[in-house]
Amino acid sequence: MQLQPKLIALQLLHLRNPALGEGLEEEMERDPRVCVMGEDVGHYGGSYKVTKGLATKFGDLRVLDTPIAENSFTGMGIGAAMTGLRPVVEGMNMGFLLLAFNQISNNCGMLHYTSGGQFTIPIVIRGPGGVGRQLGAEHSQRLESYFQSIPGIQMVACSTPYNAKGLMKAAIRSENPVILFEHVLLYNLKERIPDEDYICNLEEAELVRPGEDITILTYSRMRYHVMQAAKTLVNKGYDPEVIDIRSLKPFDLYTIGNSVKKTHRVLIVEECMRTGGIGASLTAAITENFHDYLDAPVMCLSSQDVPTPYAGTLEEWTVVQPAQIVTAVEQLCQ
Amino acid sequence: MAILWRRSRNIANRIRKCMNKGFMGCAVVNQSCWSSTFQSSSLSNLRPVPYQNSRYLRSLPWSRAALFSVLRSKSTVAEKQLDSFFSSDSDDDHRSLDFPGGKVTYTSEMNFITESSRMRVPCYRVLDDNGELIMGGDFQQVGKDVAVKMYSDMVTLQIMDNIFYEAQRQGRISFYLTSTGEEAISIASAAALTEQDIILPQYREPGVLLWRGFTLQEFANQCFGNNADYGKGRQMPIHYGSKKHNFITISSPIATQLPQAAGIAYSLKMDNKKACVVSYIGDGGTSEGDFHAGLNFAAVMEAPVIFFCRNNGWAISTNISEQFRSDGIVVKGRAYGIRSIRVDGNDALAIYSAVSAAREMAINEQRAILIEALTYRVGHHSTSDDSTKYRELDEIDYWKMARNPVNRFRKWVQNNGWWSEQQETEVRNSIRKQLLQAIQVAEKTEKPPLTELFSDVYDHPTSNLQEQEKQLRETISRHPKDYPSDVSV
Numbered sequence: 001m002q003l004q005p006k007l008i009a010l011q012l013l014h015l016r017n018p019a020l021g022e023g024l025e026e027e028m029e030r031d032p033r034v035c036v037m038g039e040d041v042g043h044y045g046g047s048y049k050v051t052k053g054l055a056t057k058f059g060d061l062r063v064l065d066t067p068i069a070e071n072s073f074t075g076m077g078i079g080a081a082m083t084g085l086r087p088v089v090e091g092m093n094m095g096f097l098l099l100a101f102n103q104i105s106n107n108c109g110m111l112h113y114t115s116g117g118q119f120t121i122p123i124v125i126r127g128p129g130g131v132g133r134q135l136g137a138e139h140s141q142r143l144e145s146y147f148q149s150i151p152g153i154q155m156v157a158c159s160t161p162y163n164a165k166g167l168m169k170a171a172i173r174s175e176n177p178v179i180l181f182e183h184v185l186l187y188n189l190k191e192r193i194p195d196e197d198y199i200c201n202l203e204e205a206e207l208v209r210p211g212e213d214i215t216i217l218t219y220s221r222m223r224y225h226v227m228q229a230a231k232t233l234v235n236k237g238y239d240p241e242v243i244d245i246r247s248l249k250p251f252d253l254y255t256i257g258n259s260v261k262k263t264h265r266v267l268i269v270e271e272c273m274r275t276g277g278i279g280a281s282l283t284a285a286i287t288e289n290f291h292d293y294l295d296a297p298v299m300c301l302s303s304q305d306v307p308t309p310y311a312g313t314l315e316e317w318t319v320v321q322p323a324q325i326v327t328a329v330e331q332l333c334q
Numbered sequence: 335m336a337i338l339w340r341r342s343r344n345i346a347n348r349i350r351k352c353m354n355k356g357f358m359g360c361a362v363v364n365q366s367c368w369s370s371t372f373q374s375s376s377l378s379n380l381r382p383v384p385y386q387n388s389r390y391l392r393s394l395p396w397s398r399a400a401l402f403s404v405l406r407s408k409s410t411v412a413e414k415q416l417d418s419f420f421s422s423d424s425d426d427d428h429r430s431l432d433f434p435g436g437k438v439t440y441t442s443e444m445n446f447i448t449e450s451s452r453m454r455v456p457c458y459r460v461l462d463d464n465g466e467l468i469m470g471g472d473f474q475q476v477g478k479d480v481a482v483k484m485y486s487d488m489v490t491l492q493i494m495d496n497i498f499y500e501a502q503r504q505g506r507i508s509f510y511l512t513s514t515g516e517e518a519i520s521i522a523s524a525a526a527l528t529e530q531d532i533i534l535p536q537y538r539e540p541g542v543l544l545w546r547g548f549t550l551q552e553f554a555n556q557c558f559g560n561n562a563d564y565g566k567g568r569q570m571p572i573h574y575g576s577k578k579h580n581f582i583t584i585s586s587p588i589a590t591q592l593p594q595a596a597g598i599a600y601s602l603k604m605d606n607k608k609a610c611v612v613s614y615i616g617d618g619g620t621s622e623g624d625f626h627a628g629l630n631f632a633a634v635m636e637a638p639v640i641f642f643c644r645n646n647g648w649a650i651s652t653n654i655s656e657q658f659r660s661d662g663i664v665v666k667g668r669a670y671g672i673r674s675i676r677v678d679g680n681d682a683l684a685i686y687s688a689v690s691a692a693r694e695m696a697i698n699e700q701r702a703i704l705i706e707a708l709t710y711r712v713g714h715h716s717t718s719d720d721s722t723k724y725r726e727l728d729e730i731d732y733w734k735m736a737r738n739p740v741n742r743f744r745k746w747v748q749n750n751g752w753w754s755e756q757q758e759t760e761v762r763n764s765i766r767k768q769l770l771q772a773i774q775v776a777e778k779t780e781k782p783p784l785t786e787l788f789s790d791v792y793d794h795p796t797s798n799l800q801e802q803e804k805q806l807r808e809t810i811s812r813h814p815k816d817y818p819s820d821v822s823v
Contacts, residue, residue, distance in 0.1 A: 085597075114568045116568065
């Protein structure tokens with residue numbers, strides 16, 4: 001029975017129960033093995049308040065404040081996962097998880113395989129990332145691409161309150177290690193979401209706007225730049241199909257493929273860097289699989305290959321802006 | 335910050351009284367570290383406090399494990415200890431600072447704590463070099479059955495190492511790594527634990543698996559990477575792992591298991607289990623960042639972990655003098671607020687006693703313990719190394735013969751009338767035969783089939799992996815001659 005869906009913020013500072021936090025709370029209630037660890041996740045509630053209120057409710061052992069050592073608390077999460085718990089590890093900023101790269105790559109991704117399937121690692125590694133508003137280079141990293149090759153892990157990126165809660169829950173219930181990329185600028189979104197229990201499939205892409213002329217593939221914050229560009233494009237007479245790929249590893253080539261077969265043109269819009277980004281892999285996958293259906297080469301708009309500058313205008317030019325998306329679509333649809 | 339004591343003798347006596355009473359139910363093993371902080375020579379009579387044996391500790395009325403089901407203790411032990419040591423005189427109040435962690439007394443004499451104690455931390459041993467019990471020592475008694483099993487497992491490990499090493503030299507396996515000279519460490523420490531205690535090895539502790547019942551055939555299967563290997567042929571030789579033996583699969587990068595130990599201990603705490611985690615590391619591994627963070631975490635989390643450091647003098651070709659400048663690893667325990675002990679790593683009984691006691695403390699008091707075992711890596715680092723290139727043959731020979739842990743323990747077992755020369759010969763011959771047999775069987779066993787290439791990356795293969803497997807199978811069926819015919823698809 002569906003009650004009136006709640007109006008819920010993806011994250012509203014100082015308010016309890018944002019979508020991510022609610023997803024986490026529901027899973028912690030449902031399964032006593034779920035626990036949270038990270039810096040300042042306890043009574044402080046996390047750097048973006050996702051875990052606010054959880055320590056009071058579940059105790060400060062289940063919502064654990066750790067010393068500052070990313071490699072260590074990720075390693076700790078892996079150890080706990082191998083012996084039956086389901087940890088959710090929070091990186092205060094995804095960029096800091098570069099310090100945990102060794103544990104994520106060498107142990108998280110590998111141990112299920114090297115142990116011959118004896119030890120599973122149902123861990124979720126999550127945190128805020130992406131380019132924010134003048135947070136400086138180290139706090140504005142686009143790291144999805146660094147992790148994408150690691151065998152054994154899954155990666156998803158949330159973009160709305162609805163899919164944030166759904167992906168959080170699905171990631172926690174998954175037996176595989178999942179990295180959940182949240183975006184610093186999306187925590188304040190508001191959306192109505194259902195009251196009943198729901199999860200989003202980790203490997204599925206989301207159709208945001210159906211269309212006929214061109215397939216625009218995007219994820220995380222760039223979805224909003226794309227939708228803004230879409231408004232302009234519609235006014236100009238174009239009919240773009242927008243897909244939020246959500247699953248960064250593996251790609252949902254089924255949904256993407258169906259769209260390509262319909263529109264025959266692909267534009268990828270990502271916040272990742274040009275070199276070796278998610279877009280680069282996606283371009284390769286599409287070209288390899290759907291070459292025959294393409295009327296034009298796959299175009300990929302990515303951020304510049306520079307560390308994110310602090311200055312406002314420079315930062316703006318680092319990432320893809322709606323105007324560029326409009327121009328690219330016009331170019332592709334000639 | 336240096337602390338100078340004027341009324342040092344009184345303070346020293348007060349400390350000793352607190353220690354002997356078992357302040358907070360804890361007995362600290364040695365106090366010689368303190369002597370460096372005292373400038374007065376009258377304190378040379380501050381003797382190390384003898385360790386209270388495990389019978390005393392078991393009588394503790396309370397277990398802190400129950401407290402951790404919801405809340406962790408907010409205070410630190412350091413805070414409580416410092417409060418008791420350094421206060422009580424009223425005129426001290428304006429000469430001290432109330433700082434998080436406890437009162438800190440001021441001093442107007444500028445003194446740096448010396449970088450090393452006058453005396454190195456002493457090394458706990460039970461048997462002398464001839465395998466005779468040292469009179470008046472503390473130790474945990476070992477019965478005949480356990481002693482005989484310990485000894486025969488040490489012999490098995492020795493022979494296993496020799497034979498597998500030879501097998502690598504003959505090209506039958508690709509790699510091997512021996513525990514020669516360190517047999518007492520893995521066997522005796524395993525003997526002091528229970529099956530529920532979870533092991534996070536580095537890579538030189540197969541003796542623990544051996545003690546727990548891993549068969550020679552199972553060892554051989556892993557080294558040959560055949561179909562019967564629990565790891566399904568995915569790891570290089572000696573990277574054993576067995577869930578049923580609570581032995582986590584070995585991962586090559588050094589020290590990564592130390593933070594994981596805190597995680598497993600966390601898991602045990604949540605389940606309120608009466609078990610601990612034992613994580614092994616070498617002397618070289620203590621230089622890794624994960625050593626620092628793993629110990630720090632375990633201390634803060636009040637995790638029941640035993641960190642067992644095998645200080646065998648060498649990290650491949652790096653001698654310990656080039657690895658660190660502290661007095662070994664035992665002194666580092668205090669830096670993290672962790673109790674520590676230095677033991678003779680070639681004395682099986684000392685290791686057994688120390689690990690038994692450490693386990694009691696770890697579980698009953700929910701704390702981490704650090705054990706440093708002094709030993710020597712008699713063999714090369716691995717089959718990829720020739721240690722004669724960087725160390726003296728005399729040195730190797732000395733430790734191999736005069737300080738051999740297996741011989742030493744045998745003397746004790748024999749003197750008790752529990753072992754004979756005849757049994758020695760029988761056991762050695764039998765193990766040798768079994769090993770050669772195991773190798774033959776393992777060599778002939780099929781290698782894992784193609785289906786095991788893509789399984790276990792995830793719980794179910796993802797679409798991209800299914801795609802890759804399909805393509806690979808197509809390629810193999812088109813060019814069967816380019817693929818090994820004896821591996822099934």
